[in-house]
Amino acid sequence: MSSPAYPYEENIYTLYSNANCPFAQRALRAFYIAQVPHKVIEIDLTNKPDWYHLVNPQLKVPALRTPSGTILIESLVLSEFAADQFPDSHLLPSDATERAQLRLFVEIFSSRIIPNIFGSLRGTNAKEIEEKKAALLAGLKEVNGELVKQWERIGGDGALWLGDKVSLAEVNTVSFYNLLVAVEHHRGFAVPDTDEFAALHRWAAAFTKLPAYTEFKVDDDQAINKMKKFVPEAN
Ligand SMILES: N[C@@H](CCC(=O)N[C@@H](CS)C(=O)NCC(=O)O)C(=O)O
Known part of the structure; x- marks a missing residue:
């Protein structure tokens, strides 16, 4: 053959x-x-x-x-x-309910964050850009709420989805979190440093230290440049 x-x-x-x-x-x-x-x-x-x-x-x-x-x-x-x-x-928990909860987190992140990152960049007028940024902010608030619920369920001090253990919750999401720097640069969007987003900041502080994160992280300048192609010429 x-x-x-x-x-x-x-x-x-x-x-x-x-x-x-x-x-x-x-x-x-x-x-x-x-x-x-x-x-x-x-x-x-x-x-x-x-x-x-x-x-x-x-x-x-x-x-x-x-x-x-x-x-x-x-x-x-x-x-x-x-x-x-x-x-x-152990990228997924052995318990089926915990697996389902993790997949729901990935689904919420993927559907509320990813399209609104690209949508904010692609926006062709101020109204559209503001709407996408507002949707992105609402999505991040929802993700923050999911992290709070998860940590209440599992207890302990860990700041990853499964506490101390990296899982598909991070693997499937962090590369997109990394793109927020481009939305900040091109559209002036930043995750507010307030209590409403405290869990999100705590999670990011934890996953950015993981070797699996740093090994593949795209430099901020490169992310900003790469994402420029989505920003229409006129704005
Ligand atoms: N739904 C696909 C999306 C993959 C995707 O869009 N990849 C981009 C690069 S980030 C690609 O290969 N685009 C084809 C191209 O640029 O021509 C997946 O999750 O794997």
Whole structure:
């Protein structure tokens, strides 16, 4: 049988990624935490290799090739796959209710924060930009409330979703939190330093110290520059 006409590493996982992509960073962090031998192939998104459609017909990163040749796509699928395939990573709690609560947190973050980060940047007039910034603020308040509820449930002093242990709650969200710096720069938005957002600040102070965070963190200047492409020319 002939080998497929795209590059991959025999016998280990191959992750097709881009270091600046917040979606790809979910997969990079999950595989880093799970300590799974894998090769990262960096895809230049401005000049994608001809063979990439054979890996992902949607031409997006991240994508994963398993050692047996199965291709998986979509960042949340890949991070969940890492958690399932490598349970010793404890990326997900063993209790089904706790897993559901964690997934709800990721869903709330993904649906309230991510579109409003991009929406604030893409806005074409002051009204639209202010509406998206207000929605982003409301989303962050909701995320803050979820953190407060979670810490009441689990007790202890830890400031990550699972207390002291990093999990998919951080893996699937922190690359987007990292983009808030671009909304601050381009749109003058900052998370207020008030009690309403205290849990969020406490969580960020904890996850920014994690090796899994710092290893893949995009520099603030680079995040600001990369996100500039979403800001329309006229504003
Ligand atoms: N829903 C996808 C989104 C992935 C995505 O949008 N990736 C971007 C880079 S951050 C991409 O590959 N875009 C294709 C392009 O730039 O042509 C996922 O979660 O994996």
